Amino acid sequence: MNGTYVLKDGLNQIVIEYTKSTFKNEAVADYKKRFRELRKLGKIQISTQFSDINWVLTNKNNKVTNLPFRYHEFPKINMVLKCLAIILLEKGNTSLNIHTQYSLLEKVIHLTNLFCPEKINDFEDYLYECTNSQLVRTIRIVAIFLSYYDLDEVDDYLDLLDQLQPTREDIVRKLPDYKSILIFNYAINQSIWNDDPNEKLKYYPLFLWWRLTGIIPLRPSEFLELDYNCCFKDLNGRFWIKLPRKKVKQDTAKQQIEIVDTIETTSDIYDFIVEYKSLLKSEFQSRYLISYKAYNYFCRNRVFNLRKKKNPEIMGLGSIGLLLSNFYKKKINDQKVVPLKPGDSRHLAFCNLMLQGVNPIAIARLGGHSKLKSQFHYSQHLDTFAESYVFTMADKLKLMQHLKTRNVSGKYESLSRSKLLVTYSLDEIKSFLEIEKGYCIVKTKGCEDFTDCQNKCWFCPNHILDTQKYPEVIKESSEESDKLGHVIKEQTDLLKSISANMFIDYSTEQCSFEGKARLASTAEQLKAAMADKVIIDSKLLDYIKED
Numbered sequence: 001m002n003g004t005y006v007l008k009d010g011l012n013q014i015v016i017e018y019t020k021s022t023f024k025n026e027a028v029a030d031y032k033k034r035f036r037e038l039r040k041l042g043k044i045q046i047s048t049q050f051s052d053i054n055w056v057l058t059n060k061n062n063k064v065t066n067l068p069f070r071y072h073e074f075p076k077i078n079m080v081l082k083c084l085a086i087i088l089l090e091k092g093n094t095s096l097n098i099h100t101q102y103s104l105l106e107k108v109i110h111l112t113n114l115f116c117p118e119k120i121n122d123f124e125d126y127l128y129e130c131t132n133s134q135l136v137r138t139i140r141i142v143a144i145f146l147s148y149y150d151l152d153e154v155d156d157y158l159d160l161l162d163q164l165q166p167t168r169e170d171i172v173r174k175l176p177d178y179k180s181i182l183i184f185n186y187a188i189n190q191s192i193w194n195d196d197p198n199e200k201l202k203y204y205p206l207f208l209w210w211r212l213t214g215i216i217p218l219r220p221s222e223f224l225e226l227d228y229n230c231c232f233k234d235l236n237g238r239f240w241i242k243l244p245r246k247k248v249k250q251d252t253a254k255q256q257i258e259i260v261d262t263i264e265t266t267s268d269i270y271d272f273i274v275e276y277k278s279l280l281k282s283e284f285q286s287r288y289l290i291s292y293k294a295y296n297y298f299c300r301n302r303v304f305n306l307r308k309k310k311n312p313e314i315m316g317l318g319s320i321g322l323l324l325s326n327f328y329k330k331k332i333n334d335q336k337v338v339p340l341k342p343g344d345s346r347h348l349a350f351c352n353l354m355l356q357g358v359n360p361i362a363i364a365r366l367g368g369h370s371k372l373k374s375q376f377h378y379s380q381h382l383d384t385f386a387e388s389y390v391f392t393m394a395d396k397l398k399l400m401q402h403l404k405t406r407n408v409s410g411k412y413e414s415l416s417r418s419k420l421l422v423t424y425s426l427d428e429i430k431s432f433l434e435i436e437k438g439y440c441i442v443k444t445k446g447c448e449d450f451t452d453c454q455n456k457c458w459f460c461p462n463h464i465l466d467t468q469k470y471p472e473v474i475k476e477s478s479e480e481s482d483k484l485g486h487v488i489k490e491q492t493d494l495l496k497s498i499s500a501n502m503f504i505d506y507s508t509e510q511c512s513f514e515g516k517a518r519l520a521s522t523a524e525q526l527k528a529a530m531a532d533k534v535i536i537d538s539k540l541l542d543y544i545k546e547d
Contacts, residue, residue: 022088023080023149031083034090043089050082057095063453065095067102074114080104080149087148101141104134108142112157113145119368120156120219127160146150155317156221159343174346176338184340185210187331201279201297205290206327208276208322210345212269217349217367219244220342224315226289231265231273237269245368260365286313295319299326317342355492357523360499360510382492386530424464437473438465458539465539479538484533491526498522 032188035050045064055067067085069078078407081102088098105447113124130138143161146154162380176184188210191203209223225244233239245261284294292315299322310422320342328339346367353363364370424432424441432439436457440447443466457463458480465473 006156019146023083024197031086034086035082038086038089038402043095053078055082055085057089057098059095063095063403065099067095067099071109074109077109077114077149077171080317081203084148085144088144095434104138105145108138113155115151115154117153117221120160123157124160153221156219157340159220159317162341162343175344176340180338180349181340183332183334183337184328188327191327191331197279198298201294201325203327204276204279204325205295205315205332207319208272208290209342211272212241212265212344213263213454214349214352215269216243216263217346217353217363219346219368220317220320221369223318224288224290226321228277228285228289230286230289231270233270239265239267241265241269242369259368259370263366288314288319290315292316292319295323299323333521353524354495354499355380355523357495357519357521359516359519361511382496386488386492386526432464436463437470438463459535460539461535474540477536481533481536481540484529484536487529488526488533491522491529494522495519495526 007483032050037536038044038047039048042058045058048056053069055069057065057067059065069081071077071081085098085102087453088097088101093101108123108126109115115123127138129134137285139161146158146161188203188207192200192207194200194203196424209220212218213220213223222244227242227244230243231239231241240262242262245259247457277285280294281293282296284291286293295315299319324340324342328337350363350367353366372473429439431444432441433443433445438457440457440462442461443463453460458465467473498515498518502511502519
């Protein structure tokens, strides 16, 4: 039985076929028979035996290619790869193609110690260092291998293969736009206030995933492996969460950061976890916080994962993905909304931490990275994340009346009307303070106290431009918006540069004071520019609509 993985290569799509048949020891005799048939067809040199540690493959021009099997530390893998090579030859793969793919697979198997869960960060770093052609080939053969050989605990590897999309220029993990993220955030929060206790329990794992991994950049598997009693309150009233991570001591010679498994969290997270546990019937409880038994109870009609479930108590990556798909279908049902994948919240959490100016060591600890360079892969999303945020929030301010929302500077702004002058009566306009080619709707004519004002009225939600009296202000506002766009780009680039080049004392795991100060300052400037652009763009959207 065959299936496909679809990877995007620029504007094109690369469709990768993989086999759904899995390796079985009892089938080896059949593979030996098929090996002999391939040898008769001239695809394998006649002198080559199945038991050889090096197969000699031949092509149409009688050119030979060696295919070695040298996994002395993993003897069973040699047999698995021989059987898989027979399948690939039968499917028409050339001898050189198979040799190239197996060479890439060999690197990955040695690097990850045969896809050990603790080596996932090393694998991720390796993929980001590949050329684009190497990346496509590596993803292809690893996906084929993992679908053929049934290994335990490889969900993180499968998730990474699914999320990475090679393009002509670089490796890009495409995240949903900010508007789609806001819609999901609203829908998942509403579901928790549902009066139906069964509906609430069904989707509560998604709510916890969203709230928790939005703060702490957990991998999906880490979230699903959280212990039932992972969250606790200490004697000082502080809240902590214990993560399923193996503590690894730092190696200063290798410039590694110590991985920690216990992190301080918020009272909200603690309360949410307590509430979820209170909803679980005793028969749904297990050693893990997220109940697979409850999921199984509420999702009887789901499509079962073909991979045999090794641990019936733990919810797998496929199950959380199916629950997420079900939520979008039942609660959102909008084709324009780009759905999140289980690994997306980890990327969003990294973006948020970087935009806040959190220092690289703190981010590494939160993300479970022992190497600082691992987090810099995620910084490629900062530009699009900031741009998407500004556009979505500006549109939201334009469209929604009686809106009370928190902008990126942390200030609450109440917007009760459109920011067009024509929505006010003449008497109201006469009472407003005329200032900077428009009017202030909260200060009356003759006011001289501006201590609570921003530096420029145009970036204040309480200022309305007079486009009839000053028609040039639309063009000027657009120019200001463009300038802010350049500032945002400069600040995000600066954030990335400061983080990547900051001096780190690995013996004490401390960042330089100057570096942390520059990060904090740059982050504040970035947030201020984003807040200003949100306001001025929301006004521009109104003015353009008016015209």
